[in-house]
Structures are given as structure tokens and as C-alpha cells.
Amino acid sequence: MSNTESAIEIRGLTKKYDGFTLDNIDLVVPSGSIMGFIGQNGAGKTTTIRLILNLIKKDRGSIKLLGMDNEENEYEIKSGIAAVFDELPFHECLNANQLSTILSYVYDGWDKKTFNDLLERFCLPRKRRFGDFSKGMKMKLQIAAALSHGARLLIMDEATTGLDPVVRNEILDIFLEFLQDENNSIFLSSHITTDLERIADRVTFIDKGRILLSGDKDETVDSHGLIKCTRNEYKEIDPGDFISARLTDFGAEVMVSDKKKAEEKYSGLTIDNTTLEEIMLFYVRREKKEWK
Amino acid sequence: MKGLLYKDLIISRRFFIIAFAYCFMGAFLFAMIRLSMICGNLADNTESTASLERNMYLLRYTPCAVFLITFFTQNSCYEEVISGWRRFSLTTPLRCGIIVREKMLFRVLVLTAVYAVCILYVILLSVIGGEIVTPGIIGNVTSIYLAILALTFTELTLSFSLKNKQMVITILFGSFSVISTVLIFLLMMKLKSMNNDPSDIDIFDVIRGEVLKIRKYVLPVTAGAAALTAVLCNFLSVKALERR
Numbered sequence: 001m002s003n004t005e006s007a008i009e010i011r012g013l014t015k016k017y018d019g020f021t022l023d024n025i026d027l028v029v030p031s032g033s034i035m036g037f038i039g040q041n042g043a044g045k046t047t048t049i050r051l052i053l054n055l056i057k058k059d060r061g062s063i064k065l066l067g068m069d070n071e072e073n074e075y076e077i078k079s080g081i082a083a084v085f086d087e088l089p090f091h092e093c094l095n096a097n098q099l100s101t102i103l104s105y106v107y108d109g110w111d112k113k114t115f116n117d118l119l120e121r122f123c124l125p126r127k128r129r130f131g132d133f134s135k136g137m138k139m140k141l142q143i144a145a146a147l148s149h150g151a152r153l154l155i156m157d158e159a160t161t162g163l164d165p166v167v168r169n170e171i172l173d174i175f176l177e178f179l180q181d182e183n184n185s186i187f188l189s190s191h192i193t194t195d196l197e198r199i200a201d202r203v204t205f206i207d208k209g210r211i212l213l214s215g216d217k218d219e220t221v222d223s224h225g226l227i228k229c230t231r232n233e234y235k236e237i238d239p240g241d242f243i244s245a246r247l248t249d250f251g252a253e254v255m256v257s258d259k260k261k262a263e264e265k266y267s268g269l270t271i272d273n274t275t276l277e278e279i280m281l282f283y284v285r286r287e288k289k290e291w292k
Numbered sequence: 293m294k295g296l297l298y299k300d301l302i303i304s305r306r307f308f309i310i311a312f313a314y315c316f317m318g319a320f321l322f323a324m325i326r327l328s329m330i331c332g333n334l335a336d337n338t339e340s341t342a343s344l345e346r347n348m349y350l351l352r353y354t355p356c357a358v359f360l361i362t363f364f365t366q367n368s369c370y371e372e373v374i375s376g377w378r379r380f381s382l383t384t385p386l387r388c389g390i391i392v393r394e395k396m397l398f399r400v401l402v403l404t405a406v407y408a409v410c411i412l413y414v415i416l417l418s419v420i421g422g423e424i425v426t427p428g429i430i431g432n433v434t435s436i437y438l439a440i441l442a443l444t445f446t447e448l449t450l451s452f453s454l455k456n457k458q459m460v461i462t463i464l465f466g467s468f469s470v471i472s473t474v475l476i477f478l479l480m481m482k483l484k485s486m487n488n489d490p491s492d493i494d495i496f497d498v499i500r501g502e503v504l505k506i507r508k509y510v511l512p513v514t515a516g517a518a519a520l521t522a523v524l525c526n527f528l529s530v531k532a533l534e535r536r
Binding site: 053054055057076082083087088090091098101102103 | 293294295296298299302303371375376377379380381382383384385386387535
């Protein structure tokens with residue numbers, strides 16, 4: 001496999017369903033980085049991931065993984081990637097030893113030792129059936145399987161959803177270890193923004209099938225700001241300067257996408273730092289402009 | 293493919309145990325009744341023995357029911373969809389053709405194992421009953437084996453092509469109902485054409501007579517049907533999986 005700069009490169013990706021359209025998506029995940037893919041339920045995250053994995057056919061556009069077209073070089077690509085889903089995709093009557101045997105025939109690069117080491121590290125029993133595993137154990141098992149065949153790109157769909165904070169932190173640490181190798185990359189979809197705030201290098205916001213924002217996480221968070229003001233002060237803010245505003249009993253919270261410019265223009269107002277969650281919240285309600 | 297076969301074997305092993313338990317239970321019951329007819333209480337009762345002879349004919353084919361049990365207890369493709377394995381397998385380097393052909397091969401292996409057991413069963417019963425194993429019985433069991441094989445390939449194709457299990461069951465049972473209705477209609481026509489007193493007609497004799505007439509065609513037709521469905525199953529299932 002060639003050494004490439006982009007782990008994922010999506011151009012003009014479109015997929016139409018009855019009542020939903022994934023519309024002209026452009027997305028780049030540089031090699032060695034972790035991209036957080038954020039959006040509310042039904043925004044198009046899972047559809048995008050399915051298209052990336054070629055589980056469904058696109059209507060238009062191009063998808064390159066590890067520098068190769070995901071349809072033309074499907075099987076070559078799939079040797080070098082690993083997908084982790086929110087639910088365990090293995091039969092519940094299997095155990096870890098049996099899974100290792102099965103996957104050793106599926107992946108040429110399957111490393112039994114790495115898998116066993118990860119099982120040990122995660123305190124996962126080898127002979128217990130998966131049906132008796134907790135949700136956290138199932139997720140750790142999926143990650144152990146994903147990291148045991150030399151994948152260079154991990155694609156995860158809501159992998160940390162429903163897990164307790166301890167397990168989530170453990171898993172996030174493993175992701176960071178995986179990224180120690182600069183050829184490895186992670187594409188992580190989630191609506192738990194705190195996880196992404198901790199580990200993501202880049203973030204992409206998707207809403208109603210469209211990309212709202214994509215870029216470096218720190219730059220995105222730093223460039224946005226939240227103006228907290230009274231109703232009267234709010235009335236003086238130019239609607240073209242903000243994304244949307246939350247009206248409260250005590251005043252208003254206004255999300256601006258250019259904090260520096262807002263600080264200069266509205267020097268009398270307090271502009272606080274913001275979080276990915278708040279950015280998502282204000283962008284999702286951008287059409288209403290004002291909301292409570 | 294080895295890994296997938298190994299997976300299916302592990303998942304299906306409890307079903308095999310059930311199927312073979314049924315088979316051995318049937319063999320045991322048959323042996324008990326047959327031995328009673330030869331040297332037990334039933335040997336002295338000529339009338340009962342005569343009526344049992346016909347039942348024995350049916351009982352001889354009871355292992356064929358195991359084919360059906362095997363068919364319905366096989367690891368369904370929908371279990372793979374429900375467990376998420378199907379989606380996972382499509383994210384691996386496994387080609388669609390391999391996924392389909394493994395499922396076909398696994399079913400052939402399972403049914404062939406059951407077929408071998410059934411043939412052994414027939415031979416064993418003939419030995420117990422002091423009879424000669426006729427090519428007819430082996431031919432009939434083989435025909436049933438091939439017919440179930442064709443049915444299982446059809447079910448496999450539908451499983452890969454249709455969106456849910458209920459649709460597959462509906463289509464299979466719908467087809468079965470249509471075929472049954474046609475056969476019953478043909479039988480009624482035959483009975484009508486005989487112009488005998490209805491009370492004189494032994495319906496089993498009529499069916500047996502009709503079966504005997506077409507007997508020589510059954511084996512080649514079922515073999516052809518199994519081969520044709522295998523080719524179609526491979527082609528259509530791979531297409532369905534690739535289209536997704």
C-alpha cells in the first residue's frame with residue numbers, strides 16, 4: 001500500500017434517499033490524525049461511514065481511502081482498514097479464541113499475539129461466550145480485533161456511545177496509542193463531543209446531510225466565541241455576524257464564528273470561549289437564528 | 293473460506309446435535325417396531341402386521357424428514373444480518389463471491405453428511421428387517437436429498453436478495469402451496485377419470501401408481517434442478533450482495 005498524505009479523501013459525495021440527501025460532501029482526513037465526525041442523530045454520519053466502507057453505493061462523487069479509490073481497490077483497501085460499530089458484529093455463541101481463529105483466515109495480516117496481548121490488557125476472558133460480555137467488554141473486544149491485523153485506518157461509528165466514562169477513557173487512551181504511529185489514522189463519528197474534544201485533531205460537523213464546518217479542532221474551538229449579553233445588547237448585534245442566538249430569561253447567548261472580529265466590533269461585550277458541544281448546538285439551530 | 297466454514301460449524305453445532313438426535317430416535321423406534329414384527333408380539337398377529345407393512349413403507353422414509361429438520365435448523369443468513377456479521381464481513385477483504393460460495397458449500401456439506409447418515413439408516417433397517425437394500429429406496433432418498441438441496445439454494449438466494457426473513461418464508465410457503473394445489477388438482481382429475489365407485493379407490497395406491505409412472509424421471513430431474521439452482525444461486529446472490 002502506498003504511503004499517502006490523506007487517509008480519507010472525499011469529493012462531492014452524494015447519496016439520495018427518500019426524504020434524506022447526503023449532499024455534495026467534501027472531507028479530508030490527513031494521515032496520522034484523528035478526525036471527529038460530529039452531528040446529531042439522523043444528520044448523515046452513519047450514511048457517510050457506510051459509503052466510505054462501500055457498504056452502500058454512492059450516487060455521485062469520489063471516495064479515496066489510503067490513496068486508493070474505495071470501489072476500484074475495495075479489497076486491497078479493506079485489508080488496511082478496520083471498522084468498529086456501536087454493536088458487536090460477532091455471534092454471541094463465539095468466544096475470543098474462536099474469533100481469533102476465524103479472523104486469522106479472513107485477514108492475511110492477522111496477528112494472534114497482538115490480539116491475545118490486547119485481550120489480556122483489556123482483561124477479556126478468552127473462553128467466555130460473547131453473549132455474556134458487558135457492553136464495555138464487547139466494545140473492547142471489537143477494538144482488540146480491529147487493532148490486530150495491521151490496519152492503518154480505524155473507522156468508528158458511535159463506538160463510545162453508551163459506555164461508562166471509565167471504559168470510554170480507556171478506549172480513548174488506546175486510540176491515542178494507535179496514533180503514535182504517524183501512518184495510522186482514525187475517523188470517529190460521535191455525538192459525544194467531550195470525547196472528541198479530548199482526542200480529535202480535526203472535526204467535521206454534519207447536519208441534514210451537509211457539512212457545516214470542517215477543520216482543525218483547536219482552531220475551530222478558538223475561532224468561535226459565545227457572547228453573553230442582555231436582550232438590549234443583543235438587539236444591537238448584526239444578525240450577519242452570528243450563527244444563532246439562544247434567548248434566555250436573563251438575556252441572550254450569541255454564537256459567533258469569528259471571535260477576534262467580534263471582539264473588535266463589539267468591544268463592550270463579553271465573549272467567552274466555547275466548546276464543540278455548544279458550537280454543534282448553535283449550528284444545528286442556525287436556521288431559526290433565534291431560539292430558546 | 294476456511295474461517296467462515298469454521299464459524300458456521302461452531303454456530304450450527306447445536307442444531308446438528310438436535311437433527312441427529314431426531315434421526316437416531318427415528319431409527320430406534322423403527323428398529324423396535326420392526327423387530328416386534330419379526331420376532332416379537334406383532335409377529336403372531338397377521339392382521340396387525342399387514343396394516344403395519346404399509347406404515348413401515350412410510351417409516352422407511354422417516355430419515356428424509358431429517359433433511360427437512362436440517363433445512364430449517366441451518367444457520368440462517370438472517371442470523372448473520374441480525375448479529376451484524378454480514379455488515380462486518382463486508383468491511384473485511386472477503387469477496388462477495390467467497391461469502392456466497394461458503395454459505396452454499398456449508399449447506400452442501402451439512403446436507404451431504406445427513407444424506408450419508410440416512411443411507412446408512414436405510415441399509416441398517418434393511419439388515420434388521422432381513423431385506424435386500426433396493427436401488428429404488430436409495431434413489432428415492434437421493435432424490436429427496438437433491439430436492440432439499442435445491443430448496444436450500446433457493447432459500448439462500450432469497451435470503452441474500454430480500455430484505456427480511458418474513459418475505460423469504462412467505463415466498464417459500466407460497467410456492468409450496470401453489471405446487472401442492474396443482475398436485476392435488478391433478479390427483480383429483482386422475483380420480484375422476486377412473487370412473488370407479490369412490491369407496492373402492494385406495495388413494496395411496498393411486499398416488500403410488502402415479503409415482504411409479506414418473507419414477508425414472510425423478511432422480512435426473514431433481515439432480516438437474518439442484519445443479520441449476522446452484523448456478524443461479526451463485527450468480528444472483530453475488531449480484532445481490534454486490535448491489536447492496
